[in-house]
Amino acid sequence: MPGHVHVVDDDASFRTAIERRLKLAGYQVATYPSAQQLLDSLPDDSEPGCILLDVHIPGLSGPELQGRLNELGLTLPIVFLTGHADTPTTVRTIKAGAEDFLTKPVESEQLLGAIERALARHATVRDERSRLGEVRALAAELTPRERQVFGLVVRGKLNKQIAHDLGTTERTIKAHRHQVMEKMKTRSLAELVTLAERLGMLD
């Protein structure tokens, strides 16, 4: 799977070596000597990609960068690399959601496997996110009344109960319900419930 790999390492020699190897494997590669420089250039999240990050870099450390990316809502998965895997660092990075954790010197097979997995995961996350975006767009078309009805329908309320709750007639509710099904492009209540869950309406 082709994709973008962002390499963050303070060691110029290592950056060059990795860049060569990854390009040979067919990836697009961007290198950064520090975490801050990665943040400054804010990589494109829309294409498949991942970050290859050295744990011990001066300034902003690996785990800190991870935190900042999460804050920014970037979904780029991070593969950590370290010269020495001490337990506290490993635990901290895994807890923060590291995709993988590799120890230098790393064999290409292992490295490429990890990157492949990260890219696949990013693709999944991205797909999921794009689908969610579509649903959100549909939901945005709903009128406030329709949204109210949507919320009550997916919680399993009967039309009569909804009419009672909203102080209107069963017929009106039926019409709203039809409108919601139309606008959300669903044909069954089960589908509608799935969309509601994805939108986080059932939390």
Added chain:
Amino acid sequence: MVRICGWIIGLLALLAPICVSAQPARPYSILVLDQSDLRGPFHYQLWSGLRGVLDARAGARVTIYGENLDLPRFGGAAYTESLKRHLKEKYRDRPIDVIVAIGRGMLEHTLSWRAELWPDTPVVFAMLDERDLAKLERQTEVTGVVLENSLAGAIKAARAVVPDLDTVALVGDAWERQALFSHWSEEIPVATSGLNVIDIIGQKMSDIRKRVAELPERSAIIYTGVFSDGEGTFYPAATAFGLIAETANRPIVVGAEPLLAMGGIGGYVLLATEIGTEAAKIALRILNGERAGDIPPVSGGVKPLFSWPQMQRWNVSESSLPEGSEIRFRDQTFLERYRWQSMAVVAALLLQAGLITFLLHERHLRRDAEVESRNRMSELAHVNRNATAGELSSSIAHELNQPLGSILTNAETAELILKSENPDLKEVREILADIKRDDQRAGEVIRRLRAFLKRTPFETREIDLNEIMNEAFKFLSVQASGRNVALYLQTAPGELRINGDPIQLQQVILNLVVNSMDAMSAIPYGRTVIGRTELNGGSAVEISISDSGPGIPSDKLSQVFDPFFTTKDQGMGIGLSIARSIILAHKGNIWAENQTGGGATFHFTLPLAA
């Protein structure tokens, strides 16, 4: 009333004897008759000897009359008769208590005049030869000072001066005119047996001067006294002697003390002062009530005296002189003259030398102790470095794995490139160059680690402290991020050249930073260590390591550098004490303080390289 009168009478009775003894005694008179009229040093000394005693012992109560009758130059019955008349008239109303007669001739005249001029007055003689004593047996109230004055003595002195003596030259006025030495003429046959005698007695001055200049080797001159040139000119004794001594080609044995100073080598000489003193003592005893007849004549006034300059001239050694000899005019050697000063100087020098030796010894011991202590410190530092290296193993692994990682990746890449149909050899070459460089880097890490762990003696060279600081902080960065510690370094611009042992200084920095990181292990977040280098004045550089930990309890501030002082569960307490030992060995200072905003700061200073 009766009682008061009694007291007064008693007092008077007590005072009476005091009044009697306080009555002034009758003043005494002494008449000194001297046969000579020469104001030479000999007679001056004799007089001063006399006066010295009389003035000191008798004080103002004694009147001294003096007459110089010049008998050697004037004689004859008419002259002596006129002298008698003169003295008779002169002292008609002056009672004389003691007469001091100086010289044999004077004594003879005095005794012949006494019955008429001063009947029963005691006479004290001076300068009378032993053998003339017998002639006085019939005289009463006569005593005095006898001289032991012989030609044999003069010959003995001559032999001392010229050990292989075979000739003596006798120089003087005609024997019968000699006041003191006339009896020597009788001694000649006995005293000079075995010696050649050159007779220069009673000659004219010009002849004397000529003959004493032509004396043979192994001879000595025996001088009695010359007072005239034989042609009608009379000299003072010293002048005549001076003329003779001027031309003499051999040492001159003399009989009078003053001639020593004029060029005589010495001999048994008459001591005028002593003769005068002794005569005066006898006169005083008579004035104090003793009878002259009861006082036996004393002998004295002759002593072996020699002149140092003349001894030097004639090469006479001190050991050949007669026993009891005294040497005059000896040039005191420097040590004799400045005996105490010299001794003080020598003592001071010795003391100083001793002190210097002692101090050198101390310095040596101190140096040994310093070397010893430095060696111990180096060994302990080595142990400490081993422990630190263990603690910092993650950093070491990181340092090493960084280049190894590059090498592996590069090698695999190159392999792939070479497998392809159209290998890009240019890139392969680049890759190989990178591999080589990274390999060297890994080698360098190993080399540095070995150097750090090696047991090395303390050795200083000029280094840049900023560089040392940078290296140490870079090395620590892995450790710091692993322990979630933010590590910052602010170095002074430019280089900070100091003389130091780079490994030991790096060790100090590692110890301080690791110590700071340890101190912060209990705080959950915000762990920060800041290192700083800055110039401290123009001659020193100051390094500080600050942390954001809990700080040091103020009562422990002074103890943190003590060996085996630790607050950690697993610390040995040697890290900071070694840091201090190293800094002290670099002639620097190290101290710890708490920051006002919290956390501790460790400082150390090092002198800049000149």
